[in-house]
Amino acid sequence: MGFLEGKIYQGGTKSFCVPGLNCYACPGALGSCPIGSLQAVLGSREKSISLYVSGFLVVVGATLGRFVCGWFCPFGWLQDLLHRIPIPKTWKRLRRLPGEKFLSYFRYVMLLVLVILLPLFVVDFIGQGNPWFCKWVCPSGTLSGLFLLAGNSSLRSVAGWLFAWKNLILLITVLTSIILYRPFCRYVCPLGAIYGLFNPISLYHLEIDKEACTSCGICQRVCKLDIPVYQTPNSTACIRCGDCIVACPHSAIKSGFKIKTQDASKTASDYPL
Amino acid sequence: MEKNNRIHIKTRRLITIGILALAGIAITIGIVQGEAFIVLKKATTICLECIGLG
Numbered sequence: 564m565g566f567l568e569g570k571i572y573q574g575g576t577k578s579f580c581v582p583g584l585n586c587y588a589c590p591g592a593l594g595s596c597p598i599g600s601l602q603a604v605l606g607s608r609e610k611s612i613s614l615y616v617s618g619f620l621v622v623v624g625a626t627l628g629r630f631v632c633g634w635f636c637p638f639g640w641l642q643d644l645l646h647r648i649p650i651p652k653t654w655k656r657l658r659r660l661p662g663e664k665f666l667s668y669f670r671y672v673m674l675l676v677l678v679i680l681l682p683l684f685v686v687d688f689i690g691q692g693n694p695w696f697c698k699w700v701c702p703s704g705t706l707s708g709l710f711l712l713a714g715n716s717s718l719r720s721v722a723g724w725l726f727a728w729k730n731l732i733l734l735i736t737v738l739t740s741i742i743l744y745r746p747f748c749r750y751v752c753p754l755g756a757i758y759g760l761f762n763p764i765s766l767y768h769l770e771i772d773k774e775a776c777t778s779c780g781i782c783q784r785v786c787k788l789d790i791p792v793y794q795t796p797n798s799t800a801c802i803r804c805g806d807c808i809v810a811c812p813h814s815a816i817k818s819g820f821k822i823k824t825q826d827a828s829k830t831a832s833d834y835p836l
Numbered sequence: 837m838e839k840n841n842r843i844h845i846k847t848r849r850l851i852t853i854g855i856l857a858l859a860g861i862a863i864t865i866g867i868v869q870g871e872a873f874i875v876l877k878k879a880t881t882i883c884l885e886c887i888g889l890g
Binding site (some may be wrong): 571572573574575576578579580587588592593596600601603604607608613614615616617618619621622625626673678693694697699701704705707708709711718721722723725726727728730764765766774 | 846849852855859860866867869873874876878883887889
């Protein structure tokens with residue numbers, strides 16, 4: 564209904580965060596975006612450090628890692644869909660951008676500068692900080708805003724150059740998503756940056772059965788993020804989509820919370836032919 | 837080698853569970869301090885910054 568009326572949901576469930584990047588300005592949102600909430604608490608007059616939101620991010624990260632990005636994030640899903648749009652045969656889909664390694668660090672810059680430092684330290688005369696990432700970058704919020712503006716004429720009347728800037732970022736994200744898999748998740752998303760840090764230690768994880776793996780590299784070839792899974796199964800960039808697990812001809816990649824690997828103490832004679 | 841690997845996995849698991857426990861405590865303290873209310877307050881008013889209006 565919120566989509567038709569140009570209104571947002573205002574119930575109590577919005578005091579809880581959702582795991583993915585889902586802007587609370589979206590008329591369909593029933594929970595809060597953790598990145599928006601983190602900035603809201605960091606920038607508020609009353610609090611300076613957010614134990615509630617950071618604790619939530621740690622719980623989700625330490626349990627699932629970037630599995631959330633691959634399976635629960637609405638904006639990630641949108642980029643997934645955009646990447647399925649057929650392109651002319653003369654065009655070429657890119658597997659990575661030049662300088663991929665350095666570009667991938669950009670999401671940590673976003674997290675540190677726009678999500679944490681600026682809302683915390685750049686405050687107005689009453690001590691209130693701005694949600695810098697939401698205000699200047701987040702295309703998910705802009706997309707939500709389009710739904711709101713479509714049904715709300717008073718909001719439409721105040722749209723200015725900031726709205727134009729954010730729509731430009733959204734347009735760039737949408738167009739890039741068609742030729743490059745999940746550009747926002749790879750280079751910009753601060754939520755993915757946080758969850759990615761937990762990938763190597765999260766309870767849900769990937770494991771390589773070293774006896775079965777032949778390092779053929781098929782896992783890397785099918786990985787849309789071009790990750791050498793056989794070398795770094797829990798890379799901070801991995802969104803745990805599971806494509807590599809399905810593609811592995813030797814079933815050497817396992818995933819789960821508790822992975823049972825073959826007991827190495829057994830010899831070949833223990834396994835009847 | 838396999839034994840070392842098992843110990844490594846077990847240690848990693850214990851560290852993660854420790855982190856989860858600390859995070860649980862942080863969430864509880866945060867709720868007691870009223871952070872959930874700040875989140876609710878922000879999330880139930882239209883975020884003009886998010887949609888690019890303010």
